[in-house]
Amino acid sequence: MNDTAIRHTLTVNVVYLARLREAFGSAGEPLQLATATATVNDVLTALASRGGAFATELAAGRAVRVAVNHTLVSREARVQQGDEVALLPPVTGG
Amino acid sequence: MNDTAIRHTLTVNVVYLARLREAFGSAGEPLQLATATATVNDVLTALASRGGAFATELAAGRAVRVAVNHTLVSREARVQQGDEVALLPPVTGG
Amino acid sequence: MAVRVQTTDFDVAQEIAALRESNPRVGAVVTFIGTVRDVNADAQVLQMTLEHYPGMTEKALDAIVVQARQRFDIYDALVIHRVGELRPTDQIVLVAVTGAHRGAAFDACRFIIDYLKTEAPFWKKEQTPEGARWVDARTTDDEAVARWKTDTTT
Amino acid sequence: MAVRVQTTDFDVAQEIAALRESNPRVGAVVTFIGTVRDVNADAQVLQMTLEHYPGMTEKALDAIVVQARQRFDIYDALVIHRVGELRPTDQIVLVAVTGAHRGAAFDACRFIIDYLKTEAPFWKKEQTPEGARWVDARTTDDEAVARWKTDTTT
Numbered sequence: 001m002n003d004t005a006i007r008h009t010l011t012v013n014v015v016y017l018a019r020l021r022e023a024f025g026s027a028g029e030p031l032q033l034a035t036a037t038a039t040v041n042d043v044l045t046a047l048a049s050r051g052g053a054f055a056t057e058l059a060a061g062r063a064v065r066v067a068v069n070h071t072l073v074s075r076e077a078r079v080q081q082g083d084e085v086a087l088l089p090p091v092t093g094g
Numbered sequence: 095m096n097d098t099a100i101r102h103t104l105t106v107n108v109v110y111l112a113r114l115r116e117a118f119g120s121a122g123e124p125l126q127l128a129t130a131t132a133t134v135n136d137v138l139t140a141l142a143s144r145g146g147a148f149a150t151e152l153a154a155g156r157a158v159r160v161a162v163n164h165t166l167v168s169r170e171a172r173v174q175q176g177d178e179v180a181l182l183p184p185v186t187g188g
Numbered sequence: 189m190a191v192r193v194q195t196t197d198f199d200v201a202q203e204i205a206a207l208r209e210s211n212p213r214v215g216a217v218v219t220f221i222g223t224v225r226d227v228n229a230d231a232q233v234l235q236m237t238l239e240h241y242p243g244m245t246e247k248a249l250d251a252i253v254v255q256a257r258q259r260f261d262i263y264d265a266l267v268i269h270r271v272g273e274l275r276p277t278d279q280i281v282l283v284a285v286t287g288a289h290r291g292a293a294f295d296a297c298r299f300i301i302d303y304l305k306t307e308a309p310f311w312k313k314e315q316t317p318e319g320a321r322w323v324d325a326r327t328t329d330d331e332a333v334a335r336w337k338t339d340t341t342t
Numbered sequence: 343m344a345v346r347v348q349t350t351d352f353d354v355a356q357e358i359a360a361l362r363e364s365n366p367r368v369g370a371v372v373t374f375i376g377t378v379r380d381v382n383a384d385a386q387v388l389q390m391t392l393e394h395y396p397g398m399t400e401k402a403l404d405a406i407v408v409q410a411r412q413r414f415d416i417y418d419a420l421v422i423h424r425v426g427e428l429r430p431t432d433q434i435v436l437v438a439v440t441g442a443h444r445g446a447a448f449d450a451c452r453f454i455i456d457y458l459k460t461e462a463p464f465w466k467k468e469q470t471p472e473g474a475r476w477v478d479a480r481t482t483d484d485e486a487v488a489r490w491k492t493d494t495t496t
Contacts, residue, residue, distance in 0.1 A: 018393055018465035019476045063479070070398035072461065086395060086463075090479030093392070093423060093464020094376050094435050094455055112239050112311035113322045157325070164244035166307065180241060180309075184325030187238065187269060187310020188222050188281050188301055201355040204375070212380035212430045218451075219373045220444060221358070226366035276366045290374060291486065294452050297372075301444060332445065 010038050012079050014047070015086040020064070023053045031085075040066045041075045043085055063090045104132050106173050108141070109180040114158070117147045125179075134160045135169045137179055157184045191249035193240060195272040198282055207266050207284055214263055216290040218297040220283045226276035228323065231316040238271040238280065241309035245269075252303045260296040262287040267300060269310060302332040345403035347394060349426040352436055361420050361438055368417055370444040372451040374437040380430035382477065385470040392425045392434065395463035399423075406457045414450035416441040421454060423464060456486040 015028040033046055044066070048058040058064060065072055067086040068079060079085055109122040127140055138160070142152040152158060159166055161180040162173060173179055200219060208214050224236050253265050268282040283300045287293035304310075312323040354373060362368050378390050407419050422436040437454045441447035458464075466477040 015395070017395055017463065018467070067395075067398055067463070070395075070401050072402075086398065088395070088463055089465065089476070091460065091462060091464055092466045092477040092479055093394070093462050094459040109241075111241055111309065112313075161241075161244055161309070164241075164247050166248075180244065182241070182309055183311065183322070185306065185309055186312045186323040186325050187240070187308055188305040199355050200358065200373075201353050204354065208377070208431070214377055214431075215379040217373075217375040217377065219354075219371075219375075220448070221371040221373075222444070223362070223368055223371065225369040225442065277362070277368075288379065289482075290376070290452075290455060291482070294374070294448070298444075298448050328443075328445070 008036055009034055010036060010079070010081055012038075012043060012081075012083045012085045014043065015084060017086060017088050019089045020057060020087050023057050025053075038079050039075065040068065040073060040077050040079060040085065043079060044075070044087075058087075064088065065090075102130055103128055104130060104173070104175055106132075106137060106175075106177045106179045108137065109178060111180060111182050113183045114151060114181050117151050119147075132173050133169065134162065134167060134171050134173060134179065137173060138169070138181075152181075158182065159184070191246055191253060191267045191269075193242075193245050193249075193269050193271055195270060197270070197279060198268050200282060200284070203266060203268065203282060204284055207264055207286055211263055211286065213288060214286045216287050216293040218285050218287075218290065218293040220281075220297050220301045221279055222281040222301070224274050224276045224278045224280060228314060231314075231318065233276055233314050233316060235315040236274045236278075237313045237315075238269075238274060239311045239313065240269070240271050244309050248308045249304065252300055252307060255303070256285075256296045256300050259299065260287075261289075261292040262296045265296060265300060267304065269304075269308070271310070299336055302329070302336060305329040306333045345400055345407060345421045345423075347396075347399050347403075347423050347425055349424060351424070351433060352422050354436060354438070357420060357422065357436060358438055361418055361440055365417055365440065367442060368440045370441050370447040372439050372441075372444065372447040374435075374451050374455045375433055376435040376455070378428050378430050378432045378434060382468060385468075385472065387430055387468050387470060389469040390428045390432075391467045391469075392423075392428060393465045393467065394423070394425050398463050402462045403458065406454055406461065409457070410439075410450045410454050413453065414441075415443075415446040416450045419450060419454060421458065423458075423462070425464070453490055456483070456490060459483040460487045 010033045014031045016024050021027050044058050047054045065088045068083050104127045108125045110118050115121050138152050141148045159182045162177050249267050263286045266284045283297050285293045285297040306329050403421050417440045420438045437451050439447045439451040460483050
């Protein structure tokens with residue numbers, strides 16, 4: 001993006017699914033990060049730092065997968081301004 | 095059987111299927127063997143000795159399987175008086 | 189467990205419903221349907237005749253299904269094989285297997301059709317523009333069934 | 343090729359007919375149907391809710407089917423997955439694959455359901471006499487999909 005030089009924060013739209021939606025009592029929310037660049041890991045760390053259910057469900061070793069704009073990605077993937085960042089518990093369809 | 099001691103021949107009912115029925119121009123026939131005991135191999139040898147299509151189709155190495163009374167058996171299996179001995183070309187169902 | 193040899197067509201949805209009936213523990217249904225192709229070995233197929241060996245056929249199919257049930261953790265299995273005159277796109281054979289989970293159902297369904305293709309007394313005769321011919325057995329069918337004799341991992 | 347997410351039931355015979363339509367070269371159709379069991383992990387299941395992630399679901403299923411078509415010699419594939427309220431014996435999912443021969447059709451069908459079970463965003467919530475619970479992922483599903491990553495023989 002052309003405006004990264006002048007932006008000092010980054011806002012993504014976080015989506016909570018299935019068990020996580022119930023645990024957090026929310027289907028999702030905008031999340032502002034106080035950095036111009038961030039990874040999936042940064043998003044998870046910011047959420048876990050709230051404590052409570054967020055800390056429990058997003059603790060290291062818990063099986064949570066992340067999709068950015070509807071594609072599964074690794075924890076190291078970059079997130080961009082306006083991205084949809086979904087937190088998925090292990091899937092059980094089929 | 096109790097009467098093997100007094101019988102000197104053995105008759106089986108041979109059945110020809112699919113391609114073999116057409117090659118032999120027959121769906122089957124009673125076959126008398128001049129021995130009191132016989133194997134599947136003896137039946138095949140007796141038929142092949144007729145020459146013509148029988149010799150060609152039943153030559154060593156041709157893929158013909160044999161079912162005695164509706165069960166696939168090896169060439170060494172015994173045949174009994176009155177058995178149904180079917181000659182099957184390779185199956186192609188399904 | 190059932191095996192049927194018939195000249196008429198079948199409806200896979202109805203057959204599955206009958207197979208599942210009264211067993212709410214079923215979680216997986218795997219089916220195989222074989223159909224008449226309009227080409228085979230580079231020749232156009234106009235029509236096909238399925239011949240079998242009455243008396244032996246049901247016995248052979250029964251034995252295959254019994255083996256599958258002994259070998260795999262499934263609830264039930266059904267085999268329907270048509271005989272007589274068939275045309276391209278017609279259904280020839282149905283194998284349907286029910287189980288609690290999909291792994292055993294997939295394995296059993298494939299096992300049954302692999303054995304059927306090499307052990308059940310059916311023969312196909314094709315009508316092509318060049319005349320009638322008996323279909324040759326495929327060596328890949330022998331290889332498919334040989335796999336079950338050595339493979340103890342599935 | 344098609345993927346569908348729907349609340350309504352499906353008829354496997356109709357879906358297969360549509361998938362095969364206009365392709366007389368099809369010789370093999372393999373289907374998998376997943377159904378609601380009345381027991382799971384030793385508890386009675388009274389009712390089940392299937393939730394998904396709209397927007398991602400179709401994209402994930404499309405990607406799985408595209409992969410299957412690249413990897414196996416098949417003609418076509420269909421995935422239908424139901425969402426919403428379901429009861430024991432209800433159909434949940436259909437995977438149907440057409441091909442010239444059965445080997446590739448079996449492999450592709452199993453590949454698709456194995457990947458769906460680990461990569462498509464669906465979640466089951468069961469109602470039991472002891473209350474509601476989210477179904478746990480099965481480790482056997484992870485093992486099933488891992489097999490495709492190392493197995494180059496099929």
